[in-house]
Amino acid sequence: MSKPLLTIGVTGLNAIDSPGPGVAVIRALREAASFDCRIIGLSYESLEPGIYMHDLVDKTYQIPYPSTGTEVLMSRLEYIHDIEKLDAVIPNFDAELYSFIKLEKKLKSMGIHTFLPTMDQFEERHKVNLNDFGKKYDIHVPRSKAIYNVMEAQALEKEYNWPLVVKGKYYDAVLAYNFDQTKAAFNKISAKWGLPIIIQEFIHGTEYNVTGLGDGNGNTIAAVPMRKQYITDKGKAWGGISIADKQILALTDHFLKSTKWRGGFELELMKNKSGEYFLLEINPRMPAWIYLSVGVGQNIPEALVRMAMGWPTEAYTHYEVGKMFIRYAWDMIVDLSEFEQISTHGEL
Protein backbone atom coordinates (compact mmCIF):
# COMPACT_ATOMS: atom_id res chain seq x y z
CA MET A 1 0.00 0.00 0.00
CA SER A 2 1.39 3.37 -0.92
CA LYS A 3 1.92 5.93 1.80
CA PRO A 4 0.11 9.27 1.76
CA LEU A 5 2.14 12.19 0.41
CA LEU A 6 2.11 15.31 2.55
CA THR A 7 3.44 18.74 1.64
CA ILE A 8 4.94 20.22 4.79
CA GLY A 9 6.29 23.74 5.34
CA VAL A 10 9.20 23.91 7.79
CA THR A 11 11.02 26.95 9.23
CA GLY A 12 14.33 27.10 11.11
CA LEU A 13 16.63 26.21 8.19
CA ASN A 14 19.55 28.03 9.83
CA ALA A 15 21.75 25.03 10.50
CA ILE A 16 24.55 27.24 11.82
CA ASP A 17 26.66 27.12 15.02
CA SER A 18 23.59 27.98 17.05
CA PRO A 19 21.21 26.02 14.87
CA GLY A 20 17.51 26.21 14.29
CA PRO A 21 15.74 22.84 14.45
CA GLY A 22 14.42 22.90 10.85
CA VAL A 23 16.99 20.69 9.14
CA ALA A 24 16.83 18.08 11.93
CA VAL A 25 13.01 18.12 11.76
CA ILE A 26 13.15 17.62 7.98
CA ARG A 27 15.56 14.67 8.31
CA ALA A 28 13.09 13.09 10.73
CA LEU A 29 10.14 13.72 8.38
CA ARG A 30 12.06 12.17 5.48
CA GLU A 31 12.38 9.02 7.58
CA ALA A 32 8.71 8.92 8.60
CA ALA A 33 7.34 5.40 8.30
CA SER A 34 3.71 6.41 7.85
CA PHE A 35 3.89 9.07 5.11
CA ASP A 36 6.04 10.44 2.34
CA CYS A 37 6.61 14.15 2.20
CA ARG A 38 7.44 17.07 0.02
CA ILE A 39 9.28 19.68 2.07
CA ILE A 40 8.75 23.39 1.56
CA GLY A 41 11.43 25.36 3.38
CA LEU A 42 10.40 28.69 4.86
CA SER A 43 13.40 30.95 5.42
CA TYR A 44 14.15 34.41 6.72
CA GLU A 45 17.72 34.92 5.47
CA SER A 46 19.31 34.06 2.12
CA LEU A 47 22.21 32.24 3.76
CA GLU A 48 20.26 29.73 5.83
CA PRO A 49 22.04 26.48 4.87
CA GLY A 50 18.82 24.43 4.62
CA ILE A 51 17.77 26.45 1.56
CA TYR A 52 20.60 24.86 -0.42
CA MET A 53 20.14 21.28 0.84
CA HIS A 54 18.19 20.08 -2.17
CA ASP A 55 18.18 16.46 -1.09
CA LEU A 56 16.23 17.49 2.01
CA VAL A 57 14.27 20.57 0.94
CA ASP A 58 12.27 20.53 -2.31
CA LYS A 59 11.64 24.27 -2.55
CA THR A 60 12.20 27.24 -0.29
CA TYR A 61 10.30 30.50 0.06
CA GLN A 62 11.43 33.45 2.11
CA ILE A 63 8.87 34.61 4.64
CA PRO A 64 8.65 37.99 6.42
CA TYR A 65 10.12 38.49 9.90
CA PRO A 66 7.68 38.15 12.80
CA SER A 67 8.09 41.87 13.55
CA THR A 68 6.24 42.74 10.32
CA GLY A 69 3.04 41.33 11.80
CA THR A 70 0.68 38.45 11.18
CA GLU A 71 -1.12 39.97 8.18
CA VAL A 72 2.04 40.20 6.10
CA LEU A 73 2.94 36.64 7.09
CA MET A 74 -0.55 35.43 6.22
CA SER A 75 -0.48 36.96 2.78
CA ARG A 76 2.90 35.35 2.09
CA LEU A 77 1.61 31.97 3.29
CA GLU A 78 -1.46 32.34 1.06
CA TYR A 79 0.81 32.94 -1.92
CA ILE A 80 2.93 29.87 -1.06
CA HIS A 81 -0.17 27.74 -0.42
CA ASP A 82 -1.65 28.69 -3.81
CA ILE A 83 1.38 27.17 -5.48
CA GLU A 84 2.37 24.36 -3.14
CA LYS A 85 -0.91 23.24 -1.49
CA LEU A 86 0.55 22.85 1.99
CA ASP A 87 -0.90 20.12 4.21
CA ALA A 88 0.96 21.18 7.35
CA VAL A 89 3.38 23.78 8.67
CA ILE A 90 5.94 23.30 11.45
CA PRO A 91 7.25 26.61 12.83
CA ASN A 92 10.49 26.06 14.72
CA PHE A 93 11.38 29.45 16.22
CA ASP A 94 10.11 30.81 19.53
CA ALA A 95 9.83 34.29 18.02
CA GLU A 96 7.51 33.24 15.18
CA LEU A 97 5.22 31.04 17.27
CA TYR A 98 3.04 33.94 18.40
CA SER A 99 2.11 34.71 14.77
CA PHE A 100 1.51 31.09 13.84
CA ILE A 101 -0.65 30.47 16.93
CA LYS A 102 -2.69 33.60 16.01
CA LEU A 103 -3.11 32.31 12.45
CA GLU A 104 -3.85 28.70 13.44
CA LYS A 105 -7.60 28.78 12.70
CA LYS A 106 -7.20 30.68 9.44
CA LEU A 107 -4.54 28.23 8.30
CA LYS A 108 -6.77 25.30 9.25
CA SER A 109 -9.63 26.72 7.19
CA MET A 110 -7.27 26.75 4.21
CA GLY A 111 -6.32 23.12 4.84
CA ILE A 112 -2.95 23.88 6.46
CA HIS A 113 -2.62 21.87 9.68
CA THR A 114 -0.48 22.81 12.67
CA PHE A 115 0.02 21.30 16.12
CA LEU A 116 0.94 24.17 18.39
CA PRO A 117 0.58 25.09 22.05
CA THR A 118 -2.38 27.32 22.88
CA MET A 119 -1.72 31.03 23.28
CA ASP A 120 -2.20 30.66 27.06
CA GLN A 121 0.33 27.83 27.23
CA PHE A 122 2.74 29.79 25.08
CA GLU A 123 2.50 32.90 27.27
CA GLU A 124 2.45 31.09 30.59
CA ARG A 125 5.73 29.25 30.02
CA HIS A 126 7.52 32.45 29.04
CA LYS A 127 10.82 33.01 30.88
CA VAL A 128 9.36 36.16 32.43
CA ASN A 129 6.56 34.06 34.00
CA LEU A 130 8.65 31.07 35.10
CA ASN A 131 8.27 31.76 38.84
CA ASP A 132 4.48 31.81 38.64
CA PHE A 133 4.58 28.77 36.39
CA GLY A 134 6.59 26.84 38.98
CA LYS A 135 4.19 27.78 41.78
CA LYS A 136 1.08 26.99 39.75
CA TYR A 137 2.23 23.55 38.61
CA ASP A 138 4.36 22.61 41.61
CA ILE A 139 7.63 22.39 39.68
CA HIS A 140 10.97 23.53 41.14
CA VAL A 141 12.26 26.56 39.25
CA PRO A 142 15.19 28.85 40.11
CA ARG A 143 14.16 32.18 41.58
CA SER A 144 14.08 34.88 38.94
CA LYS A 145 12.83 38.37 38.28
CA ALA A 146 12.16 40.39 35.14
CA ILE A 147 13.81 43.79 35.39
CA TYR A 148 13.60 46.94 33.26
CA ASN A 149 16.46 48.84 34.87
CA VAL A 150 19.91 47.45 35.63
CA MET A 151 19.84 48.99 39.13
CA GLU A 152 17.08 46.53 40.05
CA ALA A 153 19.70 43.78 39.74
CA GLN A 154 21.57 45.25 42.71
CA ALA A 155 18.78 44.28 45.08
CA LEU A 156 18.72 40.75 43.66
CA GLU A 157 22.45 40.09 44.04
CA LYS A 158 22.04 40.05 47.82
CA GLU A 159 19.13 37.66 47.63
CA TYR A 160 20.46 35.22 44.99
CA ASN A 161 24.26 35.30 45.56
CA TRP A 162 26.82 35.35 42.77
CA PRO A 163 26.92 34.37 40.00
CA LEU A 164 23.62 35.56 38.53
CA VAL A 165 22.23 34.46 35.18
CA VAL A 166 21.33 37.42 32.97
CA LYS A 167 18.83 36.32 30.31
CA GLY A 168 17.20 37.89 27.27
CA LYS A 169 13.44 37.49 26.93
CA TYR A 170 13.78 35.27 23.85
CA TYR A 171 17.41 34.27 23.71
CA ASP A 172 20.89 34.64 25.22
CA ALA A 173 22.04 33.94 28.73
CA VAL A 174 25.23 35.19 30.39
CA LEU A 175 26.71 34.33 33.77
CA ALA A 176 27.66 37.46 35.70
CA TYR A 177 30.05 37.26 38.67
CA ASN A 178 29.85 40.91 39.73
CA PHE A 179 27.77 44.01 39.16
CA ASP A 180 29.97 45.30 36.32
CA GLN A 181 29.43 42.07 34.43
CA THR A 182 25.70 42.21 35.15
CA LYS A 183 25.55 45.74 33.76
CA ALA A 184 27.49 44.79 30.62
CA ALA A 185 25.28 41.73 30.01
CA PHE A 186 22.11 43.75 30.67
CA ASN A 187 23.11 46.36 28.08
CA LYS A 188 24.28 43.89 25.48
CA ILE A 189 21.27 41.56 25.68
CA SER A 190 18.65 44.30 25.98
CA ALA A 191 20.09 46.06 22.92
CA LYS A 192 19.50 42.88 20.93
CA TRP A 193 16.31 41.41 22.37
CA GLY A 194 14.66 44.33 24.16
CA LEU A 195 13.34 44.53 27.71
CA PRO A 196 12.72 43.05 30.17
CA ILE A 197 15.88 41.26 31.13
CA ILE A 198 15.49 38.27 33.41
CA ILE A 199 17.83 37.90 36.37
CA GLN A 200 17.89 34.30 37.51
CA GLU A 201 19.44 32.54 40.47
CA PHE A 202 22.25 30.23 39.33
CA ILE A 203 21.77 26.57 40.20
CA HIS A 204 25.02 24.64 40.48
CA GLY A 205 24.75 21.20 38.95
CA THR A 206 24.49 19.18 35.77
CA GLU A 207 22.30 20.20 32.86
CA TYR A 208 19.83 17.79 31.31
CA ASN A 209 17.30 18.27 28.56
CA VAL A 210 14.19 16.42 27.56
CA THR A 211 12.25 16.76 24.35
CA GLY A 212 8.80 15.38 23.75
CA LEU A 213 5.30 15.78 22.45
CA GLY A 214 2.08 16.44 24.35
CA ASP A 215 -1.34 15.66 22.87
CA GLY A 216 -3.10 18.67 24.42
CA ASN A 217 -5.14 16.48 26.76
CA GLY A 218 -2.42 15.84 29.32
CA ASN A 219 -0.94 12.73 27.72
CA THR A 220 2.69 12.12 26.83
CA ILE A 221 3.03 11.01 23.21
CA ALA A 222 6.84 11.01 23.29
CA ALA A 223 9.68 11.89 25.68
CA VAL A 224 13.44 11.53 25.23
CA PRO A 225 15.87 12.78 27.92
CA MET A 226 19.41 13.70 26.98
CA ARG A 227 22.58 14.86 28.66
CA LYS A 228 24.75 17.31 26.76
CA GLN A 229 28.28 15.94 26.35
CA TYR A 230 29.87 18.68 24.34
CA ILE A 231 28.75 22.29 24.60
CA THR A 232 29.68 25.17 22.28
CA ASP A 233 30.59 28.60 23.58
CA LYS A 234 26.96 29.54 22.95
CA GLY A 235 25.84 26.78 25.29
CA LYS A 236 24.46 24.64 22.46
CA ALA A 237 24.84 20.88 22.51
CA TRP A 238 27.32 19.67 19.91
CA GLY A 239 27.10 16.16 21.26
CA GLY A 240 24.70 14.41 23.61
CA ILE A 241 23.53 11.03 24.85
CA SER A 242 20.11 9.58 25.59
CA ILE A 243 19.73 8.59 29.23
CA ALA A 244 17.39 6.57 31.44
CA ASP A 245 16.20 8.81 34.23
CA LYS A 246 12.87 8.00 35.82
CA GLN A 247 12.80 11.33 37.66
CA ILE A 248 13.07 13.32 34.41
CA LEU A 249 10.38 11.22 32.74
CA ALA A 250 8.09 11.63 35.76
CA LEU A 251 8.69 15.38 35.72
CA THR A 252 7.88 15.46 31.99
CA ASP A 253 4.65 13.51 32.54
CA HIS A 254 3.74 15.87 35.36
CA PHE A 255 4.45 18.90 33.16
CA LEU A 256 2.25 17.53 30.35
CA LYS A 257 -0.50 16.33 32.61
CA SER A 258 -0.81 19.54 34.57
CA THR A 259 -0.44 22.00 31.68
CA LYS A 260 -2.16 19.84 29.02
CA TRP A 261 0.65 20.97 26.76
CA ARG A 262 -0.08 20.66 23.06
CA GLY A 263 2.78 20.18 20.61
CA GLY A 264 6.51 19.69 20.69
CA PHE A 265 8.66 21.05 23.50
CA GLU A 266 12.03 20.97 25.18
CA LEU A 267 12.55 21.27 28.93
CA GLU A 268 15.92 22.54 30.13
CA LEU A 269 16.68 21.11 33.56
CA MET A 270 19.44 21.45 36.13
CA LYS A 271 20.10 18.69 38.66
CA ASN A 272 21.72 20.02 41.82
CA LYS A 273 24.03 18.09 44.12
CA SER A 274 21.14 16.78 46.21
CA GLY A 275 19.62 15.25 43.10
CA GLU A 276 16.77 17.76 42.80
CA TYR A 277 15.73 18.92 39.34
CA PHE A 278 15.07 22.57 38.60
CA LEU A 279 13.25 23.62 35.46
CA LEU A 280 15.30 26.39 33.85
CA GLU A 281 13.37 26.95 30.68
CA ILE A 282 10.52 25.58 28.56
CA ASN A 283 11.10 25.86 24.85
CA PRO A 284 7.71 25.71 23.11
CA ARG A 285 8.99 23.79 20.09
CA MET A 286 11.26 20.91 19.17
CA PRO A 287 15.00 21.45 19.79
CA ALA A 288 17.82 21.37 17.21
CA TRP A 289 18.84 17.92 18.54
CA ILE A 290 15.42 16.44 17.73
CA TYR A 291 16.95 13.96 15.29
CA LEU A 292 18.31 12.04 18.30
CA SER A 293 14.67 11.12 19.01
CA VAL A 294 14.58 9.32 15.66
CA GLY A 295 17.87 7.62 16.49
CA VAL A 296 16.47 6.21 19.72
CA GLY A 297 13.17 5.04 18.23
CA GLN A 298 10.76 7.94 18.73
CA ASN A 299 10.18 9.94 15.55
CA ILE A 300 8.71 12.98 17.27
CA PRO A 301 8.35 15.17 14.13
CA GLU A 302 6.42 12.33 12.43
CA ALA A 303 4.13 11.96 15.46
CA LEU A 304 3.64 15.75 15.55
CA VAL A 305 2.55 15.81 11.90
CA ARG A 306 0.19 12.89 12.51
CA MET A 307 -1.36 14.76 15.46
CA ALA A 308 -1.64 17.91 13.30
CA MET A 309 -3.42 15.93 10.57
CA GLY A 310 -5.81 14.53 13.17
CA TRP A 311 -4.62 10.96 12.53
CA PRO A 312 -4.62 8.41 15.35
CA THR A 313 -1.18 8.46 16.98
CA GLU A 314 0.03 5.95 19.50
CA ALA A 315 2.22 7.12 22.35
CA TYR A 316 5.83 5.99 22.27
CA THR A 317 6.75 4.10 25.41
CA HIS A 318 10.34 2.98 24.75
CA TYR A 319 13.56 4.52 23.55
CA GLU A 320 17.13 3.36 23.31
CA VAL A 321 19.42 4.50 26.13
CA GLY A 322 23.07 5.33 25.47
CA LYS A 323 22.61 6.55 21.87
CA MET A 324 24.66 9.61 21.07
CA PHE A 325 24.42 12.40 18.58
CA ILE A 326 27.51 14.25 17.44
CA ARG A 327 26.91 17.35 15.36
CA TYR A 328 29.29 18.35 12.60
CA ALA A 329 29.91 21.26 10.26
CA TRP A 330 29.89 20.67 6.51
CA ASP A 331 30.82 23.12 3.78
CA MET A 332 28.44 23.09 0.83
CA ILE A 333 29.49 24.47 -2.51
CA VAL A 334 26.75 26.68 -3.89
CA ASP A 335 26.42 28.43 -7.26
CA LEU A 336 26.07 32.17 -7.06
CA SER A 337 22.97 31.85 -9.25
CA GLU A 338 21.16 30.01 -6.46
CA PHE A 339 22.07 32.67 -3.92
CA GLU A 340 20.95 35.30 -6.44
CA GLN A 341 17.65 33.48 -7.01
CA ILE A 342 16.69 33.32 -3.31
CA SER A 343 18.00 36.85 -2.65
CA THR A 344 16.14 38.54 -5.49
CA HIS A 345 13.02 36.39 -5.98
CA GLY A 346 12.62 35.04 -2.45
CA GLU A 347 12.21 31.51 -3.84
CA LEU A 348 14.54 28.67 -4.70
Place this chain on the structure above:
Amino acid sequence: MTMKIKNNIAVSDNGFVFNPGSGESFTVNPVGLEMLNQLRKGLSQTEIIAEIQAAYNTEEAIIERDLLDFLDMLRQYRLIQLDDE
Protein backbone atom coordinates in the same frame (compact mmCIF):
# COMPACT_ATOMS: atom_id res chain seq x y z
CA MET B 1 31.19 -4.45 54.45
CA THR B 2 29.91 -5.00 50.89
CA MET B 3 29.51 -2.10 48.51
CA LYS B 4 27.11 -2.54 45.64
CA ILE B 5 27.54 -1.08 42.20
CA LYS B 6 24.29 0.35 40.83
CA ASN B 7 22.37 -2.33 38.94
CA ASN B 8 21.95 -0.37 35.73
CA ILE B 9 25.64 0.47 35.27
CA ALA B 10 26.98 -1.06 32.07
CA VAL B 11 30.59 -2.30 32.10
CA SER B 12 32.18 -3.56 28.87
CA ASP B 13 35.00 -6.13 28.63
CA ASN B 14 37.32 -3.26 27.64
CA GLY B 15 36.70 -1.40 30.88
CA PHE B 16 34.28 1.17 29.47
CA VAL B 17 31.74 2.10 32.14
CA PHE B 18 28.43 3.79 31.26
CA ASN B 19 25.90 5.19 33.72
CA PRO B 20 22.60 5.28 31.78
CA GLY B 21 20.96 7.39 34.49
CA SER B 22 23.34 10.31 34.18
CA GLY B 23 24.79 9.74 30.70
CA GLU B 24 28.33 9.78 32.15
CA SER B 25 30.97 7.37 30.90
CA PHE B 26 34.35 6.38 32.32
CA THR B 27 37.21 4.06 31.53
CA VAL B 28 38.95 1.85 34.06
CA ASN B 29 42.25 -0.02 33.76
CA PRO B 30 42.39 -3.86 33.88
CA VAL B 31 42.73 -4.00 37.69
CA GLY B 32 39.89 -1.49 38.07
CA LEU B 33 37.78 -3.65 35.77
CA GLU B 34 38.49 -6.72 37.90
CA MET B 35 37.56 -4.84 41.07
CA LEU B 36 34.36 -3.55 39.45
CA ASN B 37 33.32 -7.02 38.35
CA GLN B 38 34.08 -8.43 41.81
CA LEU B 39 31.97 -5.69 43.38
CA ARG B 40 29.18 -6.49 40.94
CA LYS B 41 29.36 -10.13 42.00
CA GLY B 42 28.82 -8.96 45.56
CA LEU B 43 32.28 -9.83 46.93
CA SER B 44 33.33 -8.16 50.17
CA GLN B 45 36.39 -5.91 50.38
CA THR B 46 38.37 -8.66 52.14
CA GLU B 47 37.49 -11.16 49.40
CA ILE B 48 38.44 -8.70 46.65
CA ILE B 49 41.79 -7.99 48.28
CA ALA B 50 42.47 -11.71 48.58
CA GLU B 51 41.60 -12.38 44.91
CA ILE B 52 43.72 -9.48 43.62
CA GLN B 53 46.62 -10.55 45.84
CA ALA B 54 46.42 -14.10 44.52
CA ALA B 55 46.41 -12.87 40.92
CA TYR B 56 49.10 -10.20 41.18
CA ASN B 57 51.27 -11.20 44.12
CA THR B 58 51.29 -7.71 45.62
CA GLU B 59 51.33 -6.54 49.24
CA GLU B 60 47.95 -6.61 50.90
CA ALA B 61 48.34 -3.07 52.24
CA ILE B 62 48.92 -1.65 48.78
CA ILE B 63 45.89 -3.45 47.35
CA GLU B 64 43.75 -2.29 50.24
CA ARG B 65 44.81 1.33 49.76
CA ASP B 66 44.12 1.14 46.01
CA LEU B 67 40.74 -0.50 46.56
CA LEU B 68 39.70 2.15 49.09
CA ASP B 69 40.77 4.92 46.69
CA PHE B 70 38.84 3.23 43.93
CA LEU B 71 35.72 2.90 46.08
CA ASP B 72 35.98 6.58 46.98
CA MET B 73 36.06 7.43 43.32
CA LEU B 74 33.06 5.22 42.56
CA ARG B 75 31.17 6.93 45.36
CA GLN B 76 32.18 10.36 44.09
CA TYR B 77 30.91 9.51 40.61
CA ARG B 78 27.69 8.09 42.05
CA LEU B 79 28.23 4.59 40.73
CA ILE B 80 27.61 3.00 44.12
CA GLN B 81 24.09 1.96 45.04
CA LEU B 82 22.77 4.12 47.88
CA ASP B 83 20.32 2.71 50.40
CA ASP B 84 17.39 4.76 49.12
CA GLU B 85 17.90 3.84 45.45
